[in-house]
Amino acid sequence: MVGKKSGKALLREEGLERTDNNMDLTTWPQANMINQKNYYTEYLKRDDQILPLRLQQEERRNRMTTNAKDRDRALAQSKPGEVLAPDIELDIDDDVAMDEAGGLVGQDAFGSKIIVIHPGSQNLRIGLAKDALPKTVPMVIARRWGTNESEEQGGEPKPKRLKFDDGTTLEPEKMFGDDFATQFATMATELKVHMRAHKRRVLPNSKELIVNYNKRTPPETISEHNDPLRIDWTELPNDPQKAPAYFTGKDALRIPDNSTPRYKLFWPLRHGWYNEHDYDQKRALFEDIAVIIEEAIKTQLSIPRKKDWLQYACVFVVPDLYERQYVTQILDMLFRDFGFGHVCFIQESLAATFGAGYTQACVVDIGAQKTSICCVEEGMCIENSRINLKYGGVDVTETFVKMMLFDHFPYAEINLNRRYDFLLAEEIKIKFCTLNEGEVSPQVADFHLRASGQDTRKYTFKTYDEILLAPYGYFQPTIFDHSLKLKDRRKLVGRSRDLYDDSPNDPVSTAQSAIIAMTAPPPPINGHMTNGQSEALNVDAVSTPLRQLPNPLQKFNEQERSSHSAIGSPAPDDDDTPAPQGDGDGSSVKNDADVSLRDDVLPVAALDVAILTSIMHGARNDDRKSRDFLGGVMVIGGGSQIPNFTNYLEEKLKMTRPAFAKDVMIGTPPRELDPQGVVWKGASVFGKLRGTNDSWISRLEHDRLGARVLAYKLMWAW
16 A cells, blocks of 8 residues: 655655755745734834934933043142042033033133023014123014005105094094094093092093193204204215115114105014014014024124124023924024024023023013913913013004093194104103002103204193003003004914814914904804804803803803713813813814914903913812912013002902902012013023023024924924
């Protein structure tokens, strides 16, 4: 019987035996299949796989190697028995200057190679980190143009006056419309009632006295050689062809309006945003920002050669509620246009706490054209407490001028579009405006009008309640003119959008969303929608707080009580939004609606209401934190330098929240710091701290990663 043949024998007989010596058919590497039940990857899970973190480790190792070599060299060159100085071990938490860590000594230490830049809507504050105070430069550039700003739009003055059909101006009591006249009269009546309640004397015919005095008082002419405070105007060459293409800073504001050739003022930042109204091209807008900062570095800091800027680092201050397009554009500008070696960013409110030395505070920054509010706790800005309101000191100036014109101001031709009139209005606002009711009485005042090519004129006039009602607009912002603040918004610079789902990804604060919901007009309810479910969600999101508009703070109190009574555990951080509760899909739609409303609705609210809204969202329904923030409100900014402003604000907060009256305390920066320079001072302190090494962005990181490096380098969530 024949035995059974093996498989190899059968293959050999059939000619199918393998004869290739187990060699693969190809040399191309083959990837095995992944076990779907158990697989693991280490991609971007270790620090050495992320470029910014890897460079920090390499820099730390290089520094240790350099120190060891220096130590060995010193030991080899030392004499027998000589005692060497002990090494200073630099740790990440040591408060040693960054320049010392880099090996700089002597005058190069303590911030002499760090430039701190804080731009604003009206002023740019810049200086070296070692300086005690910053240099203040107007954030403006004057370029050669066909007409100046006061000649455009047919020479329409600012504030705008109503006219008859034949072009003549109405009488002062009607030239600003019935709405302004009604609000002005209502505020004046409420002030009289309040003053009488506090036992202050109120004359019954005070308005008639000042109106009659202002009508019959002519100006006094003073020749230029008799004026000791005459202004030195910017001189232009006799040949118009040789005139410079632009002026920046104070020189731009001192160019005569009737100069040859004409110059037009451009303010690249307005209301904390890009000024897209005055520009037709995005490139021109960015170029003007770069030129203003570049000229300030060359003239104010005495660093004229651009090739030396590679040795300097830069600390740049950005708003609390920033726009991603703005930060990425500034980052690219600082490296590509200026050529700095290192750059880092810090938020305004956090810088203010660094400058004042506070660890916990509610920072209220009243600037020229915007007011920002943010709660800071343990070195971090609470994201949901950030509020950005679009009014400031310039609105007070314009309202003060309108109120004075309403009462027959003797200089009736004042036009804030003219440079010398704008500077004059700022001067008389600083000189006369107050929030002290004891100073509200008919008082004689005067000012000097100095214009290029004209004799100085001295005007005498009387003031009454205008000096208090104009700054009172912070607590009743409807008296301000907001008609042009949203004009041409997003004309040049669009929203920042996510690369994956194309949704807007600018930071959104729940406190800001609550302010916008209070300000937004009521949407249509009964069937005028075109987008189905998303439109319905938008209606619900903004209609809920609108039902409580007369007392917006009551909504948060009711929500706080209902949340504690219905749920045993505290609510998450993001549940304090004014939108109603819904499913998971509604949150993303609501987020898109909030971001779009930021461009369509101007965030404006009374200052005391905005502060309490910020604190409520920052404290997250915690009474202890609310009391801590109310007891640490710090008011900074040039718009807050009105006499008795802090006391008046404290009184308003106590009246709004009587339950927390004993905890409310309004403070100013300690150590007699200038409220306008606290943010810059804090940024300079931040730049010199050894712990900021993690925030510095190098040129190599920017060249390789671009704006993506911000996700690893910023102190807050990008």
